Amino acid sequence: MAASWCHMRFFYRRYGLKKYKGHRISASTCYAIQVYSTTAGTGHSEIASSRAAKKDVSGPLPSTYDPEYVESGWYEWWVQQEFFTPKAQGVVGGKQPPFVMVLPPPNVTGTLHLGHALTCSIQDAVIRWNRMQGRETLWVPGCDHAGIATQVVVERKLHQECHQSRHDLGRDRFVEEVWKWKNEKGEIIYDQMKRLGSSLDWSRASFTMANKLSDAVVEAFVRLHEEGLIYRRNRLVNWSCALRSAISDIEVDxxxxxxxxxxxxxxxxxxxxxxxxxxxxxxxxxxxxxxxxxxxxxxxxxxxxxxxxxxxxxxxxxxxxxxxxxxxxxxxxxxxxxxxxxxxxxxxxxxxxxxxxxxxxxxxxxxxxxxxxxxxxxxxxxxxxxxxxxxxxxxxxxxxxxxxxxxxxxxxxxxxxxxxxxxxxxxxxxxxRLKEQWYVDCQQMAKMAAEVVESGELKLIPRSHEKVWLDWLHGIRDWCVSRQLWWGHRIPAYQVTHQGETFWVSGRTDDEARRKAAVMLAVTEGEITLQQDEDVLDTWFSSAIFPFSLHGWPQQSADLSHFYPTSLLETGSDILFFWVARMVMMGLKLTNQLPFQEVLLHGILRDSHGRKMSKSLGNVIDPMDVIHGTSLQNLQEQLKKSNLDPSEVKRASEGQQKDYPQGIPQCGADALRFTLCSYDFTSGEINMDITHARNYRHFCNKVWQAFRFVQTNLGEGFHPDTSLEINRTYSATDLWILSRLSHMIKSCDENFATYDLHHVTRALHQFWLTEFSDVYLECVKPVFLSGTQPEQDNVRQVLYHCVETYLRAVSPFMPFLSEELFQRLPARGDNWPVSVCVAQYPQPKDYQWANADLDSTMATVKDIAYHSLSVRKELNLTKTRAANLLICTDATKREQLSDFRLSLQTLSRASDFSLVSGRQGVPDGCLQTQLSDTCCLAVVLKGVIDPQEHLPKLKNKQRKLESELERVTQGMSRTVDKQVAQKMVEKSEKLKAEIEKIKIYISAVENL
CATH class of the missing domain: 3.90.740.10 (Valyl/Leucyl/Isoleucyl-tRNA synthetase, editing domain)
Structure with a gap:
């Protein structure tokens, strides 16, 4: 740690934490900083280094969940182990084609925002699931040169530092400055993707201005120009006088x-x-x-x-x-x-x-x-x-x-x-403004792009986008592709001058263009004067061929033949036409193939108030601030460094003070990813609430603490069964949790296949929180206290099986936490996977324990326990346990519930729990609650509570409820608003039910 002090300072300053001087730093945080210090800022070529040794998990599991500790070290090891490079992992269900995605290339200019984080989280969950299904997978990262945005940033930098403009430098020197800036800053966004855990194949990272991709851009332009689909015309364009360039429709607000x-x-x-x-x-x-x-x-x-x-x-x-x-x-x-x-x-x-x-x-x-x-x-x-x-x-x-x-x-x-x-x-x-520009004739290509959707060859998800897709393509205008910039792909078109005549030719090189012109004029090449167009191509032009240019097109490389077409494109619905439609048109035209079979579209990310995220509102969130946490002061310092107008800074500052008065809490990458995937992202708009990320951070802690309980109770020397065969006397509660596990796996499998990730996260959250942790773990605690050895052994096998299965199931959303815990599990068999990343995703065929009768009976058990706990809460029995009896006249139900008697006692926090067939077995001094036609719960109060202490409190509560009911009733008679009246009716009914319940309590206590 001696060499890490400067990194600690950076770490604290970057994430708005407390002053680093005078504060103790936990061992887990030190480890996180140490890992950060060895990996931050490294490019993808450096990350697979000798430092990327497997994280040491031989020590005891820390007592508290710390995302910085959990999420450090693993990513570098994954990359070093080449888990993200395409290779078949062992196929489930027969040979399948590779599953391939390309990351929508973010602009090289900046850092991730939550929209990027949403895209990365969705795509990573999908690619990890397919990888764990045994499919050969490839997810290709990329970065867009972002012609206008990058040029603006570098021009601003030149003005601030040197008081120079690009015109002062000249084109060649200015482009050199842009490349210098790109090489210095371009890796930042890649580092942030790694921090999110995105399982991209960094060996194939592609920059749209790299030589391979630039060659493809030139080839595409020349082919389309030779065919007459690219032409030059004097037309009106969107013109930015500040940029002195035409801009695309998407760049107009x-x-x-x-x-x-x-x-x-x-x-x-x-x-x-x-x-x-x-x-x-x-x-x-x-x-x-x-x-x-x-x-x-x-x-x-x-x-x-x-x-x-x-x-x-x-x-x-x-x-x-x-x-x-x-x-x-x-x-x-x-x-x-x-x-x-x-x-x-x-x-x-x-x-x-x-x-x-x-x-x-x-x-x-x-x-x-x-x-x-x-x-x-x-x-x-x-x-x-x-x-x-x-x-x-x-x-x-x-x-x-x-x-x-x-x-x-x-x-x-x-x-x-x-x-x-x-x-x-x-x-x-x-x-x-009227300007002579280059245009792509889109009519025929648009017709083909419409036909593939109409025929079902290309699937848009959700299908509601099909109509707008077809409407836009049927009314498409030709695409202006020239921009008056210096940063970008210079247009491979040349103005030819000969004996006072001028015209344009295209060429892959100057020599090719010269040869074309000479042939057209029937003169020698030496008589030709050429001048290449000063303009560059619209950034969307290179993006439109990205799915195949990154594989080396037009060269028939092994990657192009094996990984193109891709399988799925996931992106925001706001660029459906600017990018998705153009990729389909260019793919069909230049490769005679669709670039992908499916398009998954997510909606626009907004803040918790439904407002579009905007710097001027102060509601733009850096995902790194959610992962690491940051203070309000740090958020406001970032505002001051922005280029906003002072009045906008004031408004944004006020918005931050209202929305983040305590700053943004540290949530970690796993919690952020889980949060983003928990939204129904295919809806038109997604209202992002930071409190949800905080809640899922607490959920991560719940996973951590439950794992600690399981690990402690498995004990030293535990050996898991190779497969869990129900060949011993498992309890009804054991069989119930296995039934719920089966339901979870089925839900995950079905909803992953349809990309309904919010249903997958819901199934995962419900199983662990409300079924495994809140119910099963509570029910097995008495078994470890007083159960027989066979009973305890059964529970250990079930616990291990549930945890090991769950960690594999949750891994696509929480890769760091699942890896940290998976590595601490005892190995099961000789073919134990080296990482949860490449373990098999749980398959429904291996979980055939669904039992509707057990599920129904446990639902009744939980309902009984809920009513028993309500009595405890109402009578403040925090330090006392009362005996419970269930009067059940239905013999079949009574027999089913008897299998859960210990669970009933545990979940009800009762000193004892009995099931009887009639009221004759109920002692005096009980509070009875009718649960159904055949079931009544009796809680023994005699000798447990002091009537003189509880009666005044109960009667006082009754008076308050009756007073509130009278107020609501009077309000109902005065209001004319139907919605308000309906809410008052609902509140009135609720109050009446509460009053009747209190009356029963009072009667029971009076009779003690």
């Missing part, structure tokens, strides 16, 4: 505003108002009249080329064929007739700006109008009349308002609900 709203815009000192509809008049040239138009983007009037009215609008019949005069340029603009105009909105006249509006562009196409571009790449007005030429667009908006007022053409402003398009990366206002 639609911000609704209900009226005048001030928004911060990059490059402006003051916030800019949006949600304002400005009206102004265009004078009609041929008459003395005018046409009033309205717009929320006044600056675009400098690019107006026409005014449109509906041909049936009687207000403008006399102006058909006329023109209006532009007050700035003095140009005459035609009045065009078009039925797209809504006659009921405003004046029924619409200004037309084809170069900066998608709808207007189509109008311009129909009427053969010019499409001037009046806003530059960086957001300044261009190609317009002074003094507006050169003004920034929103400055021009302000000055145009003044200009129109001076010309007496201003007709007012009013608040207007609208949606403001904002670039998610730069927070700039997105500007529609």
């Amino acid at each position: 639609s911000i609704p505003v209900s009226g005048r709203t001030l928004l911060a815009v990059p490059g402006y000192d003051r916030k800019i108002p949006f949600g304002v509809l400005t009206s102004f008049a265009y004078p009609v040239s041929e008459t003395d009249g005018e046409i009033v138009v309205s717009t929320t983007r006044l600056e675009t009037m400098l690019g107006d080329v026409a005014v449109a009215v509906h041909p049936d609008d009687s207000r403008y019949h006399h102006l058909h064929g006329c023109h209006v005069r532009h007050p700035v340029t003095q140009q005459l603009l035609p009045i065009v007739l078009d039925d797209f105009v809504d006659m009921e909105f405003g004046t029924g006249a619409v200004k037309i700006t084809p170069g900066h509006d998608h709808t207007d562009f189509l109008v311009g196409e129909r009427h053969d109008l010019q499409k001037p571009n009046v806003i530059s790449d960086d957001g300044h007005m261009v190609n317009v009349t002074p003094p507006f030429n050169g003004m920034r667009r929103f400055v021009a908006r302000h000055h145009l308002t003044k200009f129109l007022k001076e010309k007496k053409l201003f007709r007012g402003e009013e608040e207007h609900s609208m949606t403001v398009p904002v670039c998610s990366r730069s927070k700039d206002i997105v500007e529609p």
Whole structure:
């Protein structure tokens, strides 16, 4: 530990723990820090080192559950042992094809957020289950170069550290800086995945800008271009002036505003108002009249080329064929007739700006109008009349308002609900602009992608996504794939210049492009001048071929033939079209195969209040903060380091103080994974509540403590039976827990197969908590105290079998805890697996002990015990045990329950428990509770309680309940709200039942 002090300091600072100076550190925490110090920050190439020796579990099991201790050491050993590399583990049920998944590659820019943690937890559970089924499995990690996001981060770093822009450096030096940053920071997210326990094959980790994948991107582009499916066209695009690049639809956030709203815009000192509809008049040239138009983007009037009215609008019949005069340029603009105009909105006249509006562009196409571009790449007005030429667009908006007022053409402003398009990366206002860009013709590929879903060849889970899939593909637009960035895959297209003629060719290399051009022009290659396009491809282009590019496509590698197509794609439903649909289209087109057979889609992760997770709300959660815990102070320090506006920092800070007043407790990776998989993640939205993770951390402790009990009672020298054959006199309680174990295994098997992981976690949680720990372990304690040796031996075998089975069953969700405990179990037979990771998942055929009669009888036992414990609680019998009798007139039921007599006594905390056929065997001084038509519970109170002490308390409680009932009854007579009235009725019925119960108690105590 001498070399670990600096790592301790990092550990405490990173996770917001108490000051490291002056505090004692537990041995388990020291071990966790020591392991962290030897593995944190290592790449996947280094993790399989000599340090990754198997964790020593020969010592005693610590008395308390500590996730830092439990989750340290195992991952490095798993990787070193190559458990995650594809190989058949011993097939269950015959030869099966490999089960393959690719991890949706997260952006290289940042760290994991809870959405990534959800994806990793779901996929890891599925891949671990398949691995334990004996299938050959492969889960491939990857990282996306994230063109825009990465460039923004590095540009910001350059500005902060050197006060330089990328243009100061030049393209080549800037790209070098990006690679340097990627190599320094790119492993962070991989390290976090490892901390989550994700069982990825790191030897195949793929970065979308790596040579192998870059070659595949070039190949895909060239093939599609040669086939005519990629073409170049001048069209409107989403343009970020701050980035000076086109952006995809997914990078546009639609911000609704209900009226005048001030928004911060990059490059402006003051916030800019949006949600304002400005009206102004265009004078009609041929008459003395005018046409009033309205717009929320006044600056675009400098690019107006026409005014449109509906041909049936009687207000403008006399102006058909006329023109209006532009007050700035003095140009005459035609009045065009078009039925797209809504006659009921405003004046029924619409200004037309084809170069900066998608709808207007189509109008311009129909009427053969010019499409001037009046806003530059960086957001300044261009190609317009002074003094507006050169003004920034929103400055021009302000000055145009003044200009129109001076010309007496201003007709007012009013608040207007609208949606403001904002670039998610730069927070700039997105500007529609005409730009010459590269497009993918998606029509034929979209048709194929629709057909595979309609035929059932591709399965979407849940099926509710099928309709939106088909609707989107049937209405698909061609895909703009060029971006005006320097970081990314440079487009392999070249502009050819020859004798004043220019055109474009594509090529895998400069030489190939030159040869193509020479052939097309029938000249020698030396006569050709080439210039490669400066733009790069949309990041989604490389992502669309990721399932096969990572295996070396177009080369026919062994991996490509064996592991492609993949088996399952699991991802968020929000990128169904941006990524999933494009992978299907590109896979079908370029490989003639579907890239996967099934798509499992999870919903959007929100906070416990149902709000979208946002930095400005302060509700974004770093999964590492859940795993390790962090203080409120640390959360707020992270806010201060963000790029949020001060007002947003204040709002986010207040949100954190409300939601995490005590910070976030340490939960561990196992508890976080179990929590995320416990949600019905296929629903549209998932409301994540940190208290659930804390509760499952307590559940991990329950597993730990129950294991300690079992380990203690197995004792030294215990030898488990190779298989549990029911060939001895097992008790009814033993057989019942084996029945419940069988039900659990069946539920896990069925629901894993359908990816209903929330049902699997529910079955696992219920078995261990409410059946094994709360019932069975309590029932066997008396056996170890006073049972015979054969009875104790039976219980030991059942305990071992339940625990060993459970650890295998829970392993896909809690890999660390299950491994820690599995390694401490005595080996069963010679073929004992070296790790729970590669042990066989419990199979229903091996657990044929389901017994409905025993399950029903134990349900009755628990109900009887519940009523007996209610009496103990009501009469405060915390230090006294009373004798119980069950009066059961049904001989069959009485015989069934007699097999559980010891369990009844134990669970009821009774001094004795008897079963009798009639009331004649019941002594005086009993409190009797009728449980059913044939069963009545009698609790002996005589000589157990003091009537003088309990009667006043019971009568006082009766008065309070009656007073409360009277208040509720009066409220019922006054309320008119049906829902409120219904709740009052329910409360009234509950109070009446409580009063009747208290009356029975009072009567029984009075008769003592």
